[in-house]
Amino acid sequence: MTHMQEPVRVVLPSGLRVIVDEVPSAKSVSVGVWVGAGSRHEPSDLHGVSHFIEHMLFKGTKGRSAKEIADTIESRGGQLNAVTTRECTCLDARVLGDDLEVALDVLSDMVSRPTFAPPDIEKEKRVVIEEIRSSEDVPEENVHELGVRAAWPENPIGRDTLGTVRGVRGLDRDAIIEAFRARYVAGNMAVVAAGNCSHESVISAVERWFQDVPRGRFLPAVVRPEVCARTLVQTRRTEQAHLCVVSPGADAGSPDSYALHLLAMILGGGSGSRLFQAVREDRGLAYSIYTYHLGYSDCGLLITYAGTSPSSAPELETGIFREYERVAERGPTARELSSAKMQARAALLMSLESVSARMDRLGKSEMTLGRPVTVDEALASVEGVTLALVTEVARRTLIPNRSSVAWIAPGAGKGGGRDGQTG
Numbered sequence: 001m002t003h004m005q006e007p008v009r010v011v012l013p014s015g016l017r018v019i020v021d022e023v024p025s026a027k028s029v030s031v032g033v034w035v036g037a038g039s040r041h042e043p044s045d046l047h048g049v050s051h052f053i054e055h056m057l058f059k060g061t062k063g064r065s066a067k068e069i070a071d072t073i074e075s076r077g078g079q080l081n082a083v084t085t086r087e088c089t090c091l092d093a094r095v096l097g098d099d100l101e102v103a104l105d106v107l108s109d110m111v112s113r114p115t116f117a118p119p120d121i122e123k124e125k126r127v128v129i130e131e132i133r134s135s136e137d138v139p140e141e142n143v144h145e146l147g148v149r150a151a152w153p154e155n156p157i158g159r160d161t162l163g164t165v166r167g168v169r170g171l172d173r174d175a176i177i178e179a180f181r182a183r184y185v186a187g188n189m190a191v192v193a194a195g196n197c198s199h200e201s202v203i204s205a206v207e208r209w210f211q212d213v214p215r216g217r218f219l220p221a222v223v224r225p226e227v228c229a230r231t232l233v234q235t236r237r238t239e240q241a242h243l244c245v246v247s248p249g250a251d252a253g254s255p256d257s258y259a260l261h262l263l264a265m266i267l268g269g270g271s272g273s274r275l276f277q278a279v280r281e282d283r284g285l286a287y288s289i290y291t292y293h294l295g296y297s298d299c300g301l302l303i304t305y306a307g308t309s310p311s312s313a314p315e316l317e318t319g320i321f322r323e324y325e326r327v328a329e330r331g332p333t334a335r336e337l338s339s340a341k342m343q344a345r346a347a348l349l350m351s352l353e354s355v356s357a358r359m360d361r362l363g364k365s366e367m368t369l370g371r372p373v374t375v376d377e378a379l380a381s382v383e384g385v386t387l388a389l390v391t392e393v394a395r396r397t398l399i400p401n402r403s404s405v406a407w408i409a410p411g412a413g414k415g416g417g418r419d420g421q422t423g
Contacts (some may be wrong), residue, residue: 019190
C-alpha cells in the first residue's frame with residue numbers, strides 16, 4: 001500500500017479546529033472554512049436560513065464591500081466559492097501558495113464581520129428565489145431532492161437545502177442574525193487547507209486572522225431519521241420521466257458505508273455495472289442510469305437515478321427492482337467486488353491530484369465524523385470489505401418494500417412498477 005503523509009490537525013484554545021494537508025509539489029492552495037450549520041439544523045420556520053446566510057456572507061463586511069471581497073481574491077487569479085449541505089456550510093478559496101494569507105484574511109472577515117444590510121437582504125432574497133426556481137427547471141437534478149424527501153418526510157434532513165420560495169420571502173433580519181450568531185462560533189468551525197502550504201504557517205495565520213470569531217459551541221437537537229417506503233410523483237412538462245429509487249443506507253462512520261459505496265459501484269458505477277447492462281444495454285430503457293451512496297453523521301441512503309421516455313417508466317422501475325432482487329438474492333461476484341475496489345482506489349488516488357478535492361474530502365470527514373480520514377485509512381477500509389459483507393449489506397438494503405420512489409414526469413405513464421403511495 002502507498003503510504004501518504006497524514007494531515008496535521010490541531011484544536012486552538014478557542015475551540016476552532018485547523019487541518020492542514022501539505023502538498024509540496026502543488027503551486028496552489030485550497031482553504032475552506034467549514035461550519036456545522038446545514039438545513040438539518042433549522043426549525044421549520046427558518047427553513048433555508050443556512051443557505052441564505054451563506055449567500056449573505058458574500059454581500060459585505062464591516063471592512064469590505066461585496067465587490068472588494070470578490071476583487072481581493074479574483075485580482076490575484078484566485079477563486080472564491082461556497083456550498084451549503086444538509087449538515088454543514090463551507091466557504092472556500094483557491095489561490096496561489098503565496099496568497100494564502102490574503103485568502104485567510106478575506107474568509108475570516110466574511111465569517112466574523114458580515115453586515116447583513118437590510119437592502120442586501122431583500123435583494124438576495126430575490127437571488128435565492130431565482131436559484132430555487134432554476135433548480136426546479138432541471139428535473140434530472142431536482143428528482144434527487146424529491147427522492148430524499150420521499151425517504152425522510154418527517155425529518156428536517158429530508159428537506160431541500162435551498163428552502164422554499166415562501167420560506168425565503170419570510171426570513172426576518174433579526175432571525176437571520178440570531179441564527180448566524182448561534183452557528184458561526186469557533187467550536188462549530190474548522191479551517192482546512194490543502195496544497196502549497198506548511199502546517200506551521202497555516203496554524204499561525206489562522207490564530208491571527210480568526211481571533212475575532214466568538215467562542216462557543218452550536219449543539220442542535222437532531223433526531224436520526226427513519227426511512228419510509230412510499231412513492232412521490234411530481235407532474236411537469238418534461239420530455240423524459242426522471243426516477244430515483246431510494247433505499248436505506250448507512251452513516252458515514254459505519255463499517256457498512258464502504259461496503260455500500262462498493263455496492264453502489266457494482267449496481268450503477270459505470271458502463272460495466274449491473275444496472276447499466278441490464279437496463280440500458282440489454283433493454284434500451286435508459287440513456288443515463290447510476291447509483292451512489294449518501295452518508296451523513298447518523299444515517300445514509302442508497303440512491304439509483306435513471307431517465308427514460310414516459311411510456312417506458314413502469315418497465316424501468318420494474319427493471320431496477322428486478323436487478324435489486326437478483327443482487328440481494330445471490331450477491332455480487334468476486335470479480336465485481338474486485339473491480340469496484342479498483343475503481344474506488346483509483347478514484348481516491350486520482351483525486352489527490354486536486355488540492356480542492358483534498359481539502360473537500362478532509363473538511364467533509366471532519367464535519368461528519370469529527371476527524372479527518374486519512375488516505376491510507378480510506379484505502380485500507382475499501383480493501384477490507386469482504387464479499388460476505390457486501391452480500392449481507394445488499395440483502396438488508398435492496399428490499400423493494402423498504403425503498404421509496406420519486407418521479408418527475410409528464411402527466412401520463414410514470415411509475416407503476418410496484419405498489420406505492422403517491423404524495
